[in-house]
Amino acid sequence: MTSILTYTFKNLPNASTWALRFSVRPLSCSSQLRAAPAAQTKSKKTLAKPNIRNIVVVDGVRIPFLQSGTSYKDLMPHDLARAALSGLLHRTNVPRDVVDYIIFGTVIQEVKTSNVAREAALGAGFSDKTPAHTVTMACISANQAMTTGVGLIASGQCDVVVAGGVELMSDVPIRHSRKMRKMMLDLNKAKTLGQRLSLLSKFRLNFLSPELPAVAEFSTSETMGHSADRLAAAFAVSRADQDEYALRSHSLAKKAQDEGLLSDIVPFKVPGKDTVTKDNGIRPSSLEQMAKLKPAFIKPYGTVTAANSSFLTDGASAMLIMAEEKALAMGYKPKAYLRDFVYVSQDPKDQLLLGPTYATPKVLEKAGLTLNDIDAFEFHEAFSGQILANFKAMDSDWFAQNYMGRKTKVGSPPLEKFNNWGGSLSLGHPFGATGCRLVMAAANRLRKEGGQYGLVAACAAGGQGHAMIVEAYPK
């Protein structure tokens, strides 16, 4: 009974604010919003569902995302994660003993800290009574961390969860070859000198050749950039379009950085180095400069280059997720609701990076929204070519009918609402940490630019994808 009451109570002001806002909005809108009439009225006033707890983001932070091999290069992954966690504690002032659970996403695991969530939490000032686990799902690992937290709260197991992600590409585990490892393990077991010598006699020089972490999809042995280039070709995305999109991402990121919009960043005092306060991968160039670059994957005629791909990045992010009543009880003013989400997967060879295309219509349908209801799109930009190919796929009835089993296309997101504060191409993409950045960017944009619904979508290795609706918390 009480819960029903709270819902109605909460939804009322919510609805009225929106009605108000929308009556004003068309005036301030530029003419480029051709879909304006449809956007005026939302398909749904809110996505709150009866008998399901509302889950809110209280706040989220990230340390600056840096190109790998720069200021973070001597640290370990849990150092970055710890910095993000401390930053979150500092930003939210959440009492450490209310946090029920901590979940982190990561992709390339440091073997020593395979449960990096726990190692980071221990040193970050959280209670050692708070359990923590680590999840991995390629580039949507942090999304998986968040949705795992959502699940724990929705099912009533927890009230307060910290979710985040971390990636340190400056250092990756390089292993001995399997043969060498086998010999070393056997040596460990060998009891007599004779046994040891006979094992050692089998040593060959090629045992010493190291094993680098695979940069390729395990199932197909194809690198992601190669797949992206083929994807761009399949959708006939030109090199010029890709460069132009990349330039847009960098310019918007630069603008957002200069205007101080990237408020999720917390400074990080790197031991022995200066305090890092901003992302260092934003570098708006010119189309002429970009056109000079040679293709990075399909040589010599491909279209994906270093300039229109996301770069290797170090970084970490964290966010505080709570059941709405808990947040309110603690006196917080949440930033956004986390609403419906989906995970999708498809052929890892030819559709590796089409996750957003598959996930977007699905999540919209689930939420009962249309593309026009969305005010802020935050898509993960793995490659310019990938984003533009996804646009074309989403805008194609043929693709929807032949590959997605849908009657019609969902439509491509209007560019003026799309990744307005930059994206992974310019801000950087620490694999495990990007998810939280996307959600915070959507939440912060809704607050800043106005609007109710944000859509977060991302592709991931393995041919997987994710999308989530973020609803602005009424002011």
Added chain:
Amino acid sequence: MVASRAIGSLSRATASRMFRRPGYICRNFTGSSALRSRTHINFGVKGDVAVVRLNSPNSKVNTLNKELQSEFMEVMNEIWASDQIRSAVLISTKPGCFIAGADINMLASCKTHEEVTRISQEGQRMFEKLEKSTKPIVAAISGACLGGGLELAISCQYRIATKDRKTVLGAPEVLLGILPGAGGTQRLPKMVGLPAAFDMMLTGRNIRADRAKRMGLVDQLVEPLGPGLKPPEERTIEYLEEVAVNFAKGLSDKKISIKRDKGLVEKLTSYALSIPFVRQQVYKKVEEKVRKQTKGLYPAPLKIIDVVKTGIEQGNDAGYLSESQKFGELAMTKESKALMGLYHGQVLCKKNKFGTPQKEVKDLAILGAGLMGAGIAQVSVDKGLKTILKDATLTGLGRGQQQVFKGLNDKVKKKALTSFERDSIFSNLTGQLDYQGFEKADMVIEAVFEDLSLKHRVLKEVEAVIPGHCVFASNTSALPINEIAAASKRPEKVIGMHYFSPVDKMQLLEIITTDKTSKDTTASAVAVGLKQGKVIIVVKDGPGFYTTRCLAPMMSEVLRILQEGVEPKKLDSLTTSFGFPVGAATLVDEVGVDVAKHVSEDLGKAFGERFEGGNIELLKEMVSRGFLGRKSGKGFYIYQEGVKTKNVNSDMDGILASLKVPPKYGVSSDEDIQYRLVTRFVNEAVMCLQEGILATPTEGDIGAVFGLGFPPCLGGPFRFVDLYGAQKIVDRLRKFEAAYGKQFTPCQLLIDHANSANKFYQ
């Protein structure tokens, strides 16, 4: 029954689309020839690049037939004459095929070697024009680029190929007993180097695009694309064209060089081959190897070496002249007629004459995980059939599953599959000891031990669990299918599917129908066989069907010859020098002495006197001593793991001595021995046709060559009768009949052919 490597290699390449006869329609141009409507070629211009798109109508493949050639030259002349065009791209819009080769019928219709030589010279002239073109021509290759197609491609200035499984390049002419006759023998060595060129032309093997790139046969690769705004295949061709157009522009603007960077090894080899002495050694070595392998039975490989040598040592003009002349000579040889006949036969036996089955087989169950059962499973799972492999014991099942896995894993090692593809293919296989899941099976193939009562038992067990539409197929080499079907409630669903061991290597599948087998059951069995990649002959039921029945009299003769004191090694060399890929004594060892005994007893009972010859005691004695052939380590020879050279089993001497019979005078020369074996085989084959066991001579030839290793250079028993002369064979049979009696009595059909000069092939 026995793997024949020579055939294996022949069949592998022929199986691919080379020279596949298109629905070749002779177009009568009723209208004026000035009409510019082209049927094979679509020609457009992108900027200053001409794009020539090939696509022959009403055919699965493009072949270099007369019309395509003339349209092509017409277009090329237009391109060369145009001021606006600076370069050209040559591409095929036919899915899976660039150009599959020259039109084989063009050769078949020639009466003299001069005519063939002229065809070759026309081709040479056409490709020379391409080679000398001042406007760069880029061949954009997607799909099969074989024979004449390859010769065309290597005449162009630049080659770009799609890196997919369908894109293969090769010079398979040798497999048809001819040589690359449009400049291929001259250009290929210059392009890929002498050793690689010899390898390509002498084996006829298909080369995948990635390997072709490494060899320098193609300059660039284009990755196949996935789904976009169009079907992937369509967009991939479009993309290939876009890439090729850019390269063509680059070439005409001199931004791209056609020179290729050679690796160190390549540089060293080409340096070594610039020394005449080294070259002579290479020729000598290759020739020795060819002579050893072909035993002088195949003229084409030697001529290829000769032509290449002429070109390199005496210059282009001499080379081209020699190429066209030798091409003409070869096309007129019996060997080439035999091989082309086999090729046509193979194409025919890759079709389902019985129509589409009512229900497609998707779930297959195999009983018995022995060598055969597991082999059948292996060729089924990799074609996407959900397969249950059932055995009576866990050890037997485990062995079978391992065989399937190993077969797939070997492909991974050869990079024909990725480890992921292997795993997902292997997941199509379910190993089990019970009949769970049989209620969903569309077809059950039993490969249990060759024992009638056991086959009856499993048939009854299976019929209790399978659905009504399910086909029951028996893999047996000799048990009559109607006897097996006698235990069935639904004999119309019972059929014989006789696979040959090793199943994954041997191409033949002999399907046996009884009077009661329904047409739909046959259609279903043929459809499954085709899916498994088999060449199929469909024969009537009878003791030994076709293949086993032909082999039995020959085997009987083998025993007699051994009894007459011919050493196993000598016998082997006599048979291999006649063209059999495996010697006769070795063949007995490979088949298994117990199996041979079993079969000759059964068929001896069924056919009586005609199947007599050697004393079956010889086999019985061998079985009792445990000399079962390769599988027991001893037979006529001794087999040891890891030992390559075969040693004669000296313990056989006693057995042979005790059964020795004196050789008969006048019929025991080396040649007589060869013909005693072959004529008994041929006579029995013709009798199978006479009795209606075989429906067509073609199937008889295909069955004999692909299942039993009948010499491919003779084209099969029926082609052999046609080419050698029925009368001569009857004469030989009569001579042997005089010495040995009824076993050599020529059958009526053979006598008719001898008297009337009728031929099996018109």
